[in-house]
Amino acid sequence: MxxxxxxxxxxxxxxxxxxxxxxxxxxxxxxxxxxxxxxxxxxxxxxxxxxxxxxxxxxxxxxxxxxxxxxxxxxxxxxxxxxxxxxxxxxxxxxxxxxxxxxxxxxxxxxxxxxxxxxxxxxxxxxxxDADEAMVALAIWNLELAQKGVGWMYGASIGRVVPLFEKAISLNPTSIAHRLEYGNALIRLKKPAEARVQLEKALELPAKTYADRMNQEKARKLLEELR
The missing domain is CATH 1.25.40.10 (Tetratricopeptide repeat domain)
Known part of the structure; x- marks a missing residue:
């Protein structure tokens, strides 16, 4: 034994x-x-x-x-x-x-x-x-298709992007990935000041995983490009 x-x-x-x-x-x-x-x-x-x-x-x-x-x-x-x-x-x-x-x-x-x-x-x-990751992904989907000019073919809308991100972050405010993706989306929406807030928050949050650390590196690079 x-x-x-x-x-x-x-x-x-x-x-x-x-x-x-x-x-x-x-x-x-x-x-x-x-x-x-x-x-x-x-x-x-x-x-x-x-x-x-x-x-x-x-x-x-x-x-x-x-x-x-x-x-x-x-x-x-x-x-x-x-x-x-x-x-x-x-x-x-x-x-x-x-x-x-x-x-x-x-x-x-x-x-x-x-x-x-x-x-x-x-x-x-x-x-x-309450699947916050799915909300973020759906926000990005709407942004991608709408900005490519084919949103009308699939029901995608720029107007859905911010509400989906805001809902996801309200459900999971400590997600570094959510803040990074929202910041990147806001840059694409020509809202640099608001993007900066999200990217700075991404850097303030504790990185618990390898993916978190990689996402913080991406957030840091985007912030540098905004300066």
Whole structure:
């Protein structure tokens, strides 16, 4: 019995039972992706999709690598939805991956992805009305399509951008990512003074994860460009 206990402790110490969510927080996205796939289930595949998207966004160095990892995220998110059609994280991760993939695929494919992103984010909010991340993503979706001049084709509106950001931040005021994205959106809306407030707040908040630290670097660069 004692030998078995020692063996189990060694396995744990070796990271065999590593927690994918903790690995994501630490920025170990490749390891998190593999552990989450091994975990299985809707939650595991949604975590795998998140890890893949984060790797693409924070660590991939070429467009080809970014597209590859967003593709992995898309595949994992679809699996999560297949396993549990009522799991909101699956729809959010699919929307996140497809929103990024639209940057790398042809115009016709991108137009189809725009509708899918909208529908998946609306599904998240249907299943989880206080999903602040989905609100931020939907705000960015409205901004992107409206500024590209195709918002009318999808029901996107500039007028929805600020209210969605404000609602998301009221629900989660300590999110560095929300402040960064809002600040960037306000720059694009020609509101530099308001953008500065959000970006400065992003730098004031405590960075608890690798992604937080990377997002603060982005906020710092945007602030420098505003000066």
């Amino acid at each position: 004692r030998k078995l206990l020692v063996f189990l402790l060694l396995l744990t110490a070796a990271g065999v039972w590593a927690n994918p969510a903790e690995l994501i927080d630490e920025g170990e996205y490749r390891a998190a992706y593999q552990e989450a796939l091994a975990m299985g289930g809707a939650e595991g595949y949604a975590l795998a999709a998140q890890a893949a998207s984060y790797y693409a966004g924070f660590k991939a160095t070429t467009d080809r690598e970014k597209e590859e990892w967003y593709g992995k995220a898309e595949e994992a998110a679809k699996k999560a939805i297949e396993l549990d059609p009522d799991y909101p994280d699956g729809y959010f991760e699919l929307a996140r991956a497809q929103g990024r993939l639209a940057q790398y695929r042809g115009i016709l494919a991108s137009l189809g992805l725009a509708s899918s992103v909208r529908d998946n984010l609306n599904k998240v909010l249907e299943l989880k009305p």
